Amino acid sequence: MINEESEPLNLKKVQSGDPEELTRMVQQYSDPIYRVALRMLNNQAEAEDVLQETFIKALRSLENFEGRSNLSTWLYRIAVNESLMVIRKRKPEVSIIHDDTGDEDNEGISVSQIVDWCCLPESEFLSNETRSVLNDAIQKLPENLRSVFILRDIEGLSIIETAQALELTETNVKTRLLRARMKLREELSVYFGERMSEY
Amino acid sequence: MEKHLHCKDFVDTISSYVDGDLSEELCVELDKHLSECDNCRIVVNTLRKTIDIYQHQAENEKAPEDVKDRLFYRLNIEQFRK
Ligand SMILES: [Zn+2]
Numbered sequence: 081m082i083n084e085e086s087e088p089l090n091l092k093k094v095q096s097g098d099p100e101e102l103t104r105m106v107q108q109y110s111d112p113i114y115r116v117a118l119r120m121l122n123n124q125a126e127a128e129d130v131l132q133e134t135f136i137k138a139l140r141s142l143e144n145f146e147g148r149s150n151l152s153t154w155l156y157r158i159a160v161n162e163s164l165m166v167i168r169k170r171k172p173e174v175s176i177i178h179d180d181t182g183d184e185d186n187e188g189i190s191v192s193q194i195v196d197w198c199c200l201p202e203s204e205f206l207s208n209e210t211r212s213v214l215n216d217a218i219q220k221l222p223e224n225l226r227s228v229f230i231l232r233d234i235e236g237l238s239i240i241e242t243a244q245a246l247e248l249t250e251t252n253v254k255t256r257l258l259r260a261r262m263k264l265r266e267e268l269s270v271y272f273g274e275r276m277s278e279y
Numbered sequence: 280m281e282k283h284l285h286c287k288d289f290v291d292t293i294s295s296y297v298d299g300d301l302s303e304e305l306c307v308e309l310d311k312h313l314s315e316c317d318n319c320r321i322v323v324n325t326l327r328k329t330i331d332i333y334q335h336q337a338e339n340e341k342a343p344e345d346v347k348d349r350l351f352y353r354l355n356i357e358q359f360r361k
Contacts, residue, residue, distance in 0.1 A: 114342035258294035
C-alpha cells in the first residue's frame, strides 16, 4: 500500500542522485518496506536493520535499476531478500523452510475448520490478542508462502507485481497464495472458533 | 461445464474466486455451488474475512518516527549525489 496521493517520483532525478528526490523516495517507501520486514521477521530490531539495508542497497545500485519493473517492486524485492538473509543468519543450522509440496499441484490444502466466525463482534478482530494470533499464524507459514501473502494481500500488489518482486511465475504466485491463504484461514478458524463459544 | 462441481474443485479455485479473477462462466458455476453448499460458503466467507483482517491490521501501520530518524541518519543521502 504505497501512498498513491503523493507526487510520482522522477526516476531520472532519483537515478542521478538528486538528494531531494532520494529523500522523497525514502519517505514514500519506508512505511511499506518496514511493514514487509516486520511481517517477514516479527521482530522490530531486525525489521529496522532490513529497512536500512534495503535503502542502502537500493541507493548504491540505483543506476543499475533498469525500469523493467516498478521502483516499488524492485524495493520490495530487495527487502524480501534482505529479510530472508536475516532468517538464514538466525538459524544457520536450519535451512529456509520451504513448502515441500510442488508448486504445480494443490495437494495438501486442508480444509478441516468449518466454523462460521465472520459474525463475531468487530471488536474481536481488533483486540491485542487477535493481533498476536495473526502474527503467530503468519510466522508459521513457510517463508516462500509468507512473502507471497505479505506482498499480495497485505501490501496489495497485483499478481503480476508480486511475481516480478519475487521472481516467480504468475502461476506460482497464485498457487502459493492459495496455500498461504488457506493455511491462515485454518489457523484463524481454530482461534475464532473457540472465541465463538463465548457468545 | 457438464460435470457436477465438487467441493474439491471449489477449493482449488477459491483464491481466484475471491479475487474475482475467473471467467464469468466458471463464476456462475461456483456461485451455484455456493448457494447449495453450506461448507463451501463458510470457507469462502472466512477466507475473505481472514484476508480482510490482515489488510485492516496493516492499513495505517507506519514505521515509528525514531526508526525513520535513524534511517535518514544512516543513509546520509547527500553522499549519494553524483
Ligand atoms: Zn462445496
